Amino acid sequence: MPLQDAAALAASLPLAQAMREHPWLYPAVETLHIVGFALLVGAVAMFDLRVLGFGRQLPVRALARHLLPWSAGSMLLVLPTGLLxxxxxxxxxxxxxxxxxxxxxxxxxxxxxxxxxxxxYRGADAWDARAPGRAVLHALLSLGLWIAVIASGRLLAYF
Structure with a gap:
């Protein structure tokens, strides 16, 4: 099935029609999507900032054990709302x-x-207060990519 046919099929579903026709449904779903993204990017950013050297008193793995469930759990909001x-x-x-x-x-x-x-990250237990350069590079790239995702999401309203 070509992509355009699949898109037309998705748009014809009753749930898709409700998203277009109910005055509060689309904004409510969009709000949940943004809340999910805030949880996801917030958790990722806090972890990335630790890898970059902020909050050095927090062990990297302990912080990951706390934040990764939040970022994974945020997908329960982001994915279904994004599909809607x-x-x-x-x-x-x-x-x-x-x-x-x-x-x-x-x-x-x-x-x-x-x-x-x-x-x-496999060697995170051996990191002292500083992460190795490769980990820092991943953290900088992560922050940049997620900021770009947020910016492109906002730009959707204008293009």
Missing amino acids: LFMADPAALLANRVFLLKLALIVLAGVNALAFHAGP
Whole structure:
């Protein structure tokens, strides 16, 4: 099934119609989406800032044990609400370069997180107050990517 056909099918579903027609449903779902993103990016940013050297009195792994459930749990808000928002007008979003950029940035942020956890984070117990350069690079990239995701999400309203 071509992507445009799948988009048309998604847009025809009763839930998608409700998202377009009910005056409060889209804004309510969008608000939940933003709350989920705030939880996700807030947890990620706090962890990245620790890797960059802030809050050195907190052990990196202990902070990760506290923050990772928050970032993972935020996906319970971000993913379903994002799908609902997408279903409201999938054809327009698929044609929107800013939306495609946002998706690409999210994928890059995920790949960066996986590379961090598979690489430098494995040695986090041996880090003293400072993380190694490769970990710092991942943290800077993470912060930059998530800020770009937020910016592109906001720009969707203007393009």
